[in-house]
Amino acid sequence: MIPSDITYTCVDRFLKYVRYDTQSSETSETYPSTLKQLVLGEELVKELLAMGLKDAEMDEFGYVMATIPATVDRPGIPVVGFIAHMDTSPEVSGENVKPVLHENYNGKDITLPADPTIVITVDDNPDLSGKIGETIITSDGTTLLGADNKSGIAEILDAAQHLITHPEIPHGVIRICITPDEEVGAGTKYFDVKKFGCQYAYTIDGEHLGSIENETFCADSMTITFKGVNIHPGFAKGKMVNSIKIAAAFIDSLPKGRLSPETTANMEGYVHPYVLNGGIEETTVKFLLRSFEVTELRDQEALLRELAEKVVADFPKASMTYKVEESYRNMRFVLDEHPAVLEVARLAMERMGITPHFGSIRGGTDGARLSYMGLPCPNIFAGEHSFHSKREWISVQDMHKAVQTIIAIAIIWAERA
Numbered sequence: 001m002i003p004s005d006i007t008y009t010c011v012d013r014f015l016k017y018v019r020y021d022t023q024s025s026e027t028s029e030t031y032p033s034t035l036k037q038l039v040l041g042e043e044l045v046k047e048l049l050a051m052g053l054k055d056a057e058m059d060e061f062g063y064v065m066a067t068i069p070a071t072v073d074r075p076g077i078p079v080v081g082f083i084a085h086m087d088t089s090p091e092v093s094g095e096n097v098k099p100v101l102h103e104n105y106n107g108k109d110i111t112l113p114a115d116p117t118i119v120i121t122v123d124d125n126p127d128l129s130g131k132i133g134e135t136i137i138t139s140d141g142t143t144l145l146g147a148d149n150k151s152g153i154a155e156i157l158d159a160a161q162h163l164i165t166h167p168e169i170p171h172g173v174i175r176i177c178i179t180p181d182e183e184v185g186a187g188t189k190y191f192d193v194k195k196f197g198c199q200y201a202y203t204i205d206g207e208h209l210g211s212i213e214n215e216t217f218c219a220d221s222m223t224i225t226f227k228g229v230n231i232h233p234g235f236a237k238g239k240m241v242n243s244i245k246i247a248a249a250f251i252d253s254l255p256k257g258r259l260s261p262e263t264t265a266n267m268e269g270y271v272h273p274y275v276l277n278g279g280i281e282e283t284t285v286k287f288l289l290r291s292f293e294v295t296e297l298r299d300q301e302a303l304l305r306e307l308a309e310k311v312v313a314d315f316p317k318a319s320m321t322y323k324v325e326e327s328y329r330n331m332r333f334v335l336d337e338h339p340a341v342l343e344v345a346r347l348a349m350e351r352m353g354i355t356p357h358f359g360s361i362r363g364g365t366d367g368a369r370l371s372y373m374g375l376p377c378p379n380i381f382a383g384e385h386s387f388h389s390k391r392e393w394i395s396v397q398d399m400h401k402a403v404q405t406i407i408a409i410a411i412i413w414a415e416r417a
């Protein structure tokens with residue numbers, strides 16, 4: 001039951017959604033952080049209702065949810081959800097986006113029409129070399145595009161449209177959720193996992209065709225406080241201990257050429273000083289600790305503690321205290337307990353002729369947070385590239401394959417029951 005006859009609506013939807021400015025804000029006190037996100041939310045509810053998803057609604061926080069009813073009634077078919085986010089990054093303007101279609105892409109660098117200094121190069125975007133002959137969508141160069149993550153919304157709604165108009169396709173209950181404020185780290189803040197009612201879910205927010213992201217960092221923060229002795233500088237000889245100088249010596253003792261964000265990639269972790277506050281008496285350094293393994297976080301913590309103690313030993317009467325706080329954990333630890341979630345995504349892609357690639361994210365995701373809220377949720381590709389920039393791009397053909405993947409996931413979950 002492979003859907004070969006899809007009349008795709010995802011591109012038209014996408015071109016419409018990117019025209020809504022849904023930029024979220026880091027500094028806002030409201031939820032969602034910007035009310036303009038709700039304007040797109042209302043439009044999505046309208047479209048879902050028009051499609052026949054009768055329970056489509058947006059809650060007070062801006063979460064849009066809807067149900068595609070089951071076409072088969074067999075016990076054991078789990079309720080499966082698909083999730084995308086409606087906001088765009090605060091880093092680049094999303095106002096007045098003018099999408100540009102580059103048909104029959106020729107494999108060369110793409111210069112954006114409204115600002116010729118903005119060039120999407122094949123060097124920086126190696127995935128482009130696989131897209132010759134396809135249709136690439138970009139912005140005109142004055143704004144971001146918003147493929148992150150409006151492509152995911154368009155693909156989910158396109159798949160929903162296909163499933164609802166093809167009741168002969170066997171699947172269980174499918175749920176949809178479009179969230180606000182993902183880009184400001186608050187996409188799951190008021191996510192009602194119970195109301196969503198799914199056993200498993202997928203965020204459709206990944207980059208490369210075929211990507212299935214099942215790992216995120218484990219993250220802690222560590223605050224190290226150095227205490228010195230303050231006294232009037234005029235009478236300080238032999239008495240003052242300046243904690244600013246202790247902190248400086250400590251920072252200087254950090255490993256060079258490794259274990260930092262600027263010297264690591266792929267599966268390597270790092271320690272990252274990102275805030276420094278101080279005076280003579282007391283200086284505080286805040287660190288991010290990042291690794292894919294909890295044991296490595298403990299090693300990082302031990303290393304920083306040893307370096308700090310060693311420096312303090314050189315300053316008589318100085319002292320050091322520290323505090324470690326847990327931020328989030330690798331989503332793999334949850335997904336390992338539910339291997340079917342990844343297995344179904346892999347099978348769905350293979351059935352559609354897509355080569356799946358498992359990958360990791362050097363950060364956290366909403367799916368990782370949801371996984372720890374009881375909803376195992378890996379991230380699969382939407383096709384969006386170079387996000388949070390004016391050089392964002394997506395291939396129409398990748399979007400179609402994402403729609404196929406969503407439909408195939410729905411079908412395979414029903415087959416397995």
Ligand SMILES: [Zn+2]
Nearest residue numbers: 148149182205
């Ligand atoms: Zn995103």
